[in-house]
Amino acid sequence: MPKLDLDTIPQTNRTGYPPPFDAPVQGRWYRRLAPPGGLTDFGVSHVVLQPGAWSAQRHWHEGEDEFLVMIAGEAVLVDDDGEHVLRPGDCAAFPKGERNGHHLQNRTERDCVFVVVGGGENRGGDYPDIDMRFTADDRYVHKDGSAY
Amino acid sequence: MPKLDLDTIPQTNRTGYPPPFDAPVQGRWYRRLAPPGGLTDFGVSHVVLQPGAWSAQRHWHEGEDEFLVMIAGEAVLVDDDGEHVLRPGDCAAFPKGERNGHHLQNRTERDCVFVVVGGGENRGGDYPDIDMRFTADDRYVHKDGSAY
Numbered sequence A, B: 001m002p003k004l005d006l007d008t009i010p011q012t013n014r015t016g017y018p019p020p021f022d023a024p025v026q027g028r029w030y031r032r033l034a035p036p037g038g039l040t041d042f043g044v045s046h047v048v049l050q051p052g053a054w055s056a057q058r059h060w061h062e063g064e065d066e067f068l069v070m071i072a073g074e075a076v077l078v079d080d081d082g083e084h085v086l087r088p089g090d091c092a093a094f095p096k097g098e099r100n101g102h103h104l105q106n107r108t109e110r111d112c113v114f115v116v117v118g119g120g121e122n123r124g125g126d127y128p129d130i131d132m133r134f135t136a137d138d139r140y141v142h143k144d145g146s147a148y
Helices: none
Strands: A028-032 A043-049 A066-072 A075-079 A082-086 A091-094 A103-105 A112-118 A125-127 A132-134 B028-032 B043-049 B066-072 B075-079 B082-086 B091-094 B103-105 B112-118 B125-127 B132-134
Touching (some): A043 B091, A066 B066
Antiparallel strands (some): A028 A043, A066 A091, A066 A112, A075 A082, A075 A103, A125 A132, B043 B112, B075 B103, B125 B132
């Protein structure tokens, strides 16, 4: 059925980030919606950020466009341009290859919810604030390419 | 800037549907978000349905996945499985090639708002309720292929 029953779709806070970079995303609970929806042209994540949680370390993608729409609650989008409050209905676009590291922070006392879509092809990317980058074969490494 | 200023993005209710099929979408006001957002891996539309408006004639795509998330207000998703109310936060997925015609109807007295993402490649599709289909080169034709 096209309408998704979110409650039946597994939710996880799993992350591959090495410590200490995993700490800020412990309160990020997400569901992958494309597989249960039967979609293959792009990925979709439904994300709940608990108070204090981040969506990710501030990052950008070499080969994947990202689009985000806020559903409930409030978060702060942090990028090279500064800080921007996102409220329900607000949208943000992150074109691949644009080296503007971005993430969301939930600075409120209640959960916030957003949906994020990703397309294109993973060709790696970077985390401008920390000694980490991600590779085209889905590994987190130091800036110099050495393993964690 | 990643955060989109929706008010600055042109909104239209344009449709290529021939009469009388254009009538139900006159109250569908949409913005294309991918071009101003710099995205090319998928398309994104921000849609406001006025009371009584439909999102489209009931249709399916041969080559394009669709994903929809409700932002504000309420609409009824009509597909081969029946009718399903969509409220803010509800999501629906329409895999390419699945011949389940679908659309949204705003049966309420106030606007509703949703975001819809499309990926893949236009290879045409069909409108199961009416004598119309759409072609891979973006034309609306009769079921027999003749022009309107």
